[in-house]
Amino acid sequence: MKPELYVSNTPEEAAKAVAEVILQKAKEKNKQSLPLNMAVSGGNTPVLLFSMLATEYAEKIPWHIVRIFWVDERCVPPVHPDSNFGKAFDLLLQKVPIHDANIFRIQGEADPETAAKLYLQIVESQLPQKNNLPLFDLILLGMGDDGHTASIFPDSMSLLNVANAVAVSTHPASGQKRITLTGQVINSAADVLFLVTGGSKAPVLHDIFTSSGDYRHYPATFIHAANRPAVFFTDRDAMGESSQI
Numbered sequence: 001m002k003p004e005l006y007v008s009n010t011p012e013e014a015a016k017a018v019a020e021v022i023l024q025k026a027k028e029k030n031k032q033s034l035p036l037n038m039a040v041s042g043g044n045t046p047v048l049l050f051s052m053l054a055t056e057y058a059e060k061i062p063w064h065i066v067r068i069f070w071v072d073e074r075c076v077p078p079v080h081p082d083s084n085f086g087k088a089f090d091l092l093l094q095k096v097p098i099h100d101a102n103i104f105r106i107q108g109e110a111d112p113e114t115a116a117k118l119y120l121q122i123v124e125s126q127l128p129q130k131n132n133l134p135l136f137d138l139i140l141l142g143m144g145d146d147g148h149t150a151s152i153f154p155d156s157m158s159l160l161n162v163a164n165a166v167a168v169s170t171h172p173a174s175g176q177k178r179i180t181l182t183g184q185v186i187n188s189a190a191d192v193l194f195l196v197t198g199g200s201k202a203p204v205l206h207d208i209f210t211s212s213g214d215y216r217h218y219p220a221t222f223i224h225a226a227n228r229p230a231v232f233f234t235d236r237d238a239m240g241e242s243s244q245i
């Protein structure tokens, strides 16, 4: 499924567009007296979004129904500067009335195989399932300038199709161990959003949206939601010169 594309003028506007989707999904779930089971990514791009959610959207989102999970985690303690949980906690979670019991972090401090097993138990016990896969309502992804997403890298494309919902991965440059959701569980989510901004992402975005170049070697190419395409929220810089995609 060819992904959808929304281009904002700035990273701030792109983050706001994603925040609006999260708000709408949370309101929809709240009306049905249902939780919003959402998995977020780490890295630098979500910083703007987390800060916006913690300020402008702190009073708007019904946080009591939000249950937050992680798409991936670096195998470091939560207080480590690389920790995806740590970043989300510092920027967002400690600033909004989300219930502690609704925060499901990956135990980056554990050894990788144990951390993966524990997180698999969490997602399998805390989420509805279909075809033996845990079902998220919303997954927020980023994309590296090598086309990776979650912690599924171009040299570990097999993680797009493995049966287990959670796997251990290794960053190809740093060798850092990661825990990641795998492709099948991401692609089973009701909605999958990418937030991708900045000029360094332009070449890969171009290839993905024009099905050209090395697009078949980018994990992000193969990501979609259960019954609809993934939606990329980007900015002008990420579109590069070829803003006509």
Ligand code: 6PG
Pocket: 041, 042, 043, 044, 045, 046, 071, 072, 073, 074, 084, 141, 142, 143, 144, 145, 148, 149, 150, 151
């Ligand atoms: C991580 C993320 C990863 C990230 C991309 C983009 O743990 O790093 O989950 O998939 O989304 O690497 O990172 P930036 O937003 O920093 O470019």
